[in-house]
Amino acid sequence: MVTPIYTMGVDVGGSYVKAVLMSYDHDSGEHKLLDKQTEKIRKRNPKDVVVETVDAILLRNKLNFDNDIAYLASTGEGEMVEKKTGHFYSMTSHARGGIFFAPEAKTVVDMGALYVRAIKVDPRGKVIDYKMTGQCASGSGQFIENISRYLGLAIEEVGPISLKADNPEVPSGICAVLAETDVINLVSKGLSTPNIVKGINISIAQRVIKLLGSLRTESPIVLVGGMGMNEGMTQAIEELSVEKNKEDNKFISHPDSIYSGAIGAALWGGFRYYKLKEKQAAVVA
Amino acid sequence: MAQEAQKEKSMILQKEMIDGLFNDLAQVKETGKKVCYTFIPGNLSELIRTFDMLPVYPEINALQSAMRKKSGGYIKEAEKNAHSEDVCTYVKCDVGMMMKGNIGPTGTKIPEPDILLLSYTGCFTFLKWFETLKREYPNAKVIMVHTPYQENAEITPEMTQYMVKQLKEEVIPQMEEVTGIKFDEEKLKGFLRLSKEAEDWITKIFDSTKHKPSPIDAYFAGVYYIGPINIGFRGTQEAVDYYKELYDEIQERIRLGLGPITPEGEMKEEKYRLVVEGPPNWTSFREFWKIFYDMGAVIVASSYTKVGGVYDLGWRHDAERPIESLAEYCMNCYTNMNIPQRISLLSKCITDYDADGYVTNSIKSCNSFSAGQLAMMRDIEDHLEVPVGFIESDLVDPRYFSYSNIKNRLESYFQMLEQRKSLKETV
Structure with missing residues (x-):
């Protein structure tokens, strides 16, 4: 996969599911927020809300999850996100998201x-x-x-x-x-x-x-x-x-502040993606 | 279904000791033994034994009720009878239990007290607690020992003298009167010798957390370890034997390089070493412990294991100065220390046991612990630059234990610990 890669972040909170699509550029360090969606959980199963939200973002951006998304990172109560590549603690994610905004x-x-x-x-x-x-x-x-x-x-x-x-x-x-x-x-x-x-x-x-x-x-x-x-x-x-x-x-x-957890998770996901790549390369070498 | 809790041999031994005590209590009508209700901080176990009395510790009954999920009902019973929501839940659990027939943790009825011995240390609620009990048990004799607070961080000769006078002139004569047994100083000295021996062992046991990995958890398992000396077995050969056995078990764990045994199994990896201030939550004790277990956090020292006596700094019961020694013991309890003393003691723990962090469990209904906790935490954070965490729960009121809230807070805390550690490593 060439740089930049697509990563997604899903933050499952007390009231809302927040999901983002990011382009993560390892080389330049310039990462972009490409799309975002918030869904109120109401009385639904949060798992279903996550699937709907992620699918909606993928559809809008004409992306295929298996082929195009390098890393789906969950945070908050998102450990139950079935398609996740990895989970990040919420404080770590929000801290990273905050630095993305400022x-x-x-x-x-x-x-x-x-x-x-x-x-x-x-x-x-x-x-x-x-x-x-x-x-x-x-x-x-x-x-x-x-x-x-x-x-x-x-x-x-x-x-x-x-x-x-x-x-x-x-x-x-x-x-x-x-x-x-x-x-x-x-x-x-x-x-x-x-x-x-x-x-x-x-x-x-x-x-x-x-x-x-x-x-x-x-x-x-x-x-x-x-x-x-x-x-x-x-x-x-x-x-x-x-x-x-x-x-x-x-x-x-920031007007997108509700997405800080999801953005932070997506960024940490990109970071971890490249770390794993480096490790794999070292093992092969 | 929850995995069955693993038990150390020492836990089984202790259960036998507790069962034995409650059996003895159930048989007082037949044996004619007198019953003395008293509190853990500043308990005069050796003196009670000198008069062949059996002790009852209301706090122990309360925490045992909580672990058996009965405290919620007892507390509601006490509240129905006009005890406020803000009253210490140990008190309400005890009062509620009494109102429901005073059936103890082993299912047998706890006998009425002949003596209510109030050697209170640092907790003013104790006074009101026994006032309430006095109303319920009008035939019991109330013996009150006033223990001077260590306001100036010292025990002066005058303070000791003041307490000795009370012990000699009020406590002992009244115990003689109730039991009909004459005070035997030699007998007391014998108990005090055994107390010192048990205290030496327990100090070594809690000092074992200097090892990495720590072979024990000095909070969650520590509260079991202090059981025998806190429920009336201090001064007995049984307690000495228990602590010797426990010490040997721990030495074996050190030799094998093993971490603590927990109800979830053996702690595989020691990721964090913590010092904890404040009592544990008893209603969800296992879930509470599991949060730490899941994070790989081992408690290497805690203040709560010092409520029944502070032995870290070298103080021991002394058979050569029997009454003075009892006086000093009461004054030397953790909750009778002033805030700077507590800070200094806990700071020493953090340094000596190479702790990564300090966590406060603030108890909603415990004034003697909660007062000053934030100031202590800030002071420790400032002068040791150690990451600090703060959670809130209660002793035995299940309504004040919010699992997700505590887990959430502890997760944040562990994230900070992890990142601080990684920052240290990258610098």
């Missing part, structure tokens, strides 16, 4: 459905250190989804609506159940939806800032995972960072 980043903040994880990385995307939020769901994207459902918003609307807030009210940041009760009270009080949503984003952003402080992170900081696409969250994090006299912190977000 090669200069020194910290990757993975904000997924279940938790927020701040990761210190080296320029290769290798993990140096990390910290995670506590077990409580009020630090997770799932919490935002629950609240958006309650407020009758599509998840994509949460970011833009948050930007319209003028006087946000912050609910409990300690417990998701308490926060949901707070939100019900805020709705009853007649608070506008933008101010409620911004308040929610701030409550999670407070946790992110605390996490960054405890990890003693360095800037630039790239925000990845599903919540990384929420521009309201990015704004809340930036504002809080300034409030904490950390105005030098530079935050980078």
Whole structure:
């Protein structure tokens, strides 16, 4: 197979399956995101969702899995992906994905459905250190989804609506159940939806800032995972960072941030593909 | 179906000792022996034996109930009777068990206490626990020993004197009164000699983790190893024999270059060596251990194996100073040490046993362990530059053990360890 090769990454998360097709250029180190697809798992079998998603990408790009894909890498809960060539741990994948979006980043903040994880990385995307939020769901994207459902918003609307807030009210940041009760009270009080949503984003952003402080992170900081696409969250994090006299912190977000795990896995897959090739060549020699 | 757990010979020996104790407890009506309820940290086993009493350890009953998947029901029973969700789950499990007939882990009824001996060390919940028990058992005599906290990281002669006075003037006379047995100092000295011997063996056993691969797991298996000295067998020939046997088994494993035996089988490859702070989760003990086993992680030292006594730094029971020695023992327990002392002890473990990392299992309902854990972790991370991990669970409340959450966190932690190791190797 000649360079560049095609690799695929599949990230099976708590709510969504995310899949990408990449061209991996071992020689130049210039890798490209060619295609991507997100599928909500809902009540389906995640295995079937993965097959559908991968097949859809292959079909769109007129590729044949057996002949054209050098490596299919899974991550997250993706160990059950039947066609995978190899599996990569999610933190490793998100760290690599973060570096793909922002090669200069020194910290990757993975904000997924279940938790927020701040990761210190080296320029290769290798993990140096990390910290995670506590077990409580009020630090997770799932919490935002629950609240958006309650407020009758599509998840994509949460970011833009948050930007319209003028006087946000912050609910409990300690417990998701308490926060949901707070939100019900805020709705009853007649608070506008933008101010409620911004308040929610701030409550999670407070946790992110605390996490960054405890990890003693360095800037630039790239925000990845599903919540990384929420521009309201990015704004809340930036504002809080300034409030904490950390105005030098530079935050980078990316519209494809939900794909960071899948991208990272696909890139590690390409890396491992060539490593194996080198080993095989050495054995033959 | 789960693979049947492999058991070391020492585990079988220990089971026999525990069964024997519970059988003795079941027969107190016939034998007329008195029963003393007490706690593991600062337990005065030798003194209890001097008065021919049988000990009951509520924490042991609670953890045994958890391992038999009964603690959830007991806790709910206690909560129905107005014990708050935030109360220590050892307490609620014990209280619930009592309300359900006080049937112990071996299926026999645990007798009522004649004495509630509270030599509490560093855990204020103990006070409230025995207050509750006193209400349930109004005929029991409560004997309270106030153990001064090592606030300034030292045991002063005045502190020892203070405790000796309590032991001589309050504890011993009341034990004489309840049992009708006169205090025999020579008998106590005999037990203390055997205690010292057992303590020497146990120190050697936990020191064996210096070997690579470590022949034992000093947390998951370690909690079994400390069983005999923590459930009333300290000061007995049985305990000494058990530890000699265990030591020989370990020496054989070292000779053969073998890693620890786990319920899943023998640990094939030691990938990571860890020090763990905090008690284990008992409701999902085997699943919890398996996460570490699957990752190739061996625990080379843990704070929890020191709750019944800290012997690493050379302290031993001393038959020549019997009462003073009991006093020092209580004050020297892990939970009676201040936070800098704990940091220093665990740092020494990390260095001496060449650990790759440090993991804290923060227990939702245990104040005496959880207070200060984050500060300790940060301090250790800073001065030893060792990767640290943090997980949350509970002692015996199954509702607070979230398998996927813990696995997820530990997986992240092991990824960091692996990458740190590979970075070290490439530098």
